[in-house]
Each structure stands twice: as structure tokens, then as C-alpha cells.
Amino acid sequence: MPRVSRWLVRSALVALLLGLGTLAAIAARPVAGLPAWVVLLDPAAIHLLTVGWLTQMVFGVALWMFPRASAAAPRGSQRLGWLAWAGLNVGLALRVVAEPLALTGQPLPGLLILSALLQFLAALAFVVNVWPRVRARP
Amino acid sequence: MPQASVWFLRAAMVHLLLGFAAGGLLLAQKGLPLPAPVAPLLGAHRDLVLVGWMGQCALGVAWWILPRYPREPVRGPEWPARAAWWLVNGGVLVAAIARPAGGALAGYAGIALGAILLVGALLPRVKAFGR
Numbered sequence: 446m447p448r449v450s451r452w453l454v455r456s457a458l459v460a461l462l463l464g465l466g467t468l469a470a471i472a473a474r475p476v477a478g479l480p481a482w483v484v485l486l487d488p489a490a491i492h493l494l495t496v497g498w499l500t501q502m503v504f505g506v507a508l509w510m511f512p513r514a515s516a517a518a519p520r521g522s523q524r525l526g527w528l529a530w531a532g533l534n535v536g537l538a539l540r541v542v543a544e545p546l547a548l549t550g551q552p553l554p555g556l557l558i559l560s561a562l563l564q565f566l567a568a569l570a571f572v573v574n575v576w577p578r579v580r581a582r583p
Numbered sequence: 584m585p586q587a588s589v590w591f592l593r594a595a596m597v598h599l600l601l602g603f604a605a606g607g608l609l610l611a612q613k614g615l616p617l618p619a620p621v622a623p624l625l626g627a628h629r630d631l632v633l634v635g636w637m638g639q640c641a642l643g644v645a646w647w648i649l650p651r652y653p654r655e656p657v658r659g660p661e662w663p664a665r666a667a668w669w670l671v672n673g674g675v676l677v678a679a680i681a682r683p684a685g686g687a688l689a690g691y692a693g694i695a696l697g698a699i700l701l702v703g704a705l706l707p708r709v710k711a712f713g714r
Contacts, residue, residue, distance in 0.1 A: 495633070500599075500636070511584075540610065544610070547614045552615075554611075554614035554615040555614075557610055557615070558614070561606070561608070561610045562607065564606070564607065565603045565604060565607050568599050568600055569600065571596075572599065572600060575596070576593065576596060579584065579588075579589055579592045579596075580584065581586045581589050582584060582585075
């Protein structure tokens, strides 16, 4: 398994735990006496699971297992792989911080826009890298 | 990789980009008033990412790697996959575009029909090796 795939899969597993933990905290809030702002983490929890866990796991496994790009660079560009990893995780982390603040009326527009751009850039880096590897057997 | 999987996976990547672009606009507008209302994009964002990207990616990989039959056609007839591709992709786009006009139902009907066709073709391939 290439190094970038290992980091993508490890990060996906961490995001799974964070997403499920956040959902559990939201569910437990009334009985555990957790502060009211915990419920504002709901969109972040959903995105930890759909983007951080599922999408990131697909990125990691696809970069590892899809048909080879070429003999010289079998798994395409390592640089684009790392860009996808960094963009997805930094973008997601910024969202987890900035979105609840925005929902409480304290928006940090710069962080929200940066989060959106980084996540889109990650998706674009993945698609550019993997598209040539998705091909029928000659 | 079979041709049908190439179609599913490439379409899934297009949906990924469209879905993340819509999601980016929805996220940005939480802190910055945008010139046009983007709230109606929420349904399209959900359909593009959950069905168009994740669902379709899983279907494309399943068609490729699930156990094959011992003789040709080794993955079974390709027409259910081709029909499912059109129904799922057409359905997601119809649901995304026509949602404000009540067109989501037609889109979901197409997606469901495509999913039924492909699941029907994939289920017999979920088997022990050598059978």
C-alpha cells in the first residue's frame, strides 16, 4: 500500500471515530448534561462521516488499487495524492471549527470559504490524478 | 476494468466535483452573503454526493471486482449495467435540477429502477469462489 494511501485510510478511520463520537455526544446531551452548543456540531458530524470517513476511504483505496497509470509512475502523481489528503483534512477541520461558530452568529467567513475551497481542491486533485487510471483493459 | 465500470467511476467523479462545488457554496454562505440564494442547492448537494458519487462509485467497483462466472460473459450480460448507468445518472440530474418544480420524484424513480436492475445483476455474483 503506498504511503499516501496509508495516511488517507488512517485519517478516514480517525474521522469515523470522531463522527460517531460527535453523534453520540449529541444524542447523549439531554441525559449527560452537555452544553446546548453540542447540537450545533450535527452538520460537522455528518460531514466527518460522509467526507472524512467514506470519501477519504474511497480516495485511499482507489489510489492504491485502481489500474496502474504507467510503469514509471504506477499510482500517478504522489504530489496530487498528498494535496488531496491535506485539502480534505485541513478543510474538514476548519469546517468543524468555523461552522458551529457561524451557527451561533459569530461567523468567520474567511475560514468557511477556505474550508470550502480546500475540500473542492482535494476532490479536484483526486479526480485529475485518478481519471487516467479509470480505463478499460486494452 | 470493464467498460461499464469505467462509465460508472468516471460519472461518479463528475458527481463528486459537482456535489463538492454545491457543498462549498452552501458552506460559504453561512458566513458570507452570496449574491444569489444557494439554499435550494441543499437537496442537489445531497443527491450528487450520496447517490451520484458514493453510491455510483460502489456500484462501479462492484461490477468490476465481484466474483465472475466461469464462462463468457464473465460478468453476465452488460445491458443491465448500461441501462442502470443511464437511469442513475439521469435520475440524479433530474432530481437535482427539477427539485424546485417537483421533479425530484421522477428522478428518484429513475434512480430506484436503475438500482433494481443492477442489484439484480450483481446479486448472483455474490458467491463463493469456483461456483
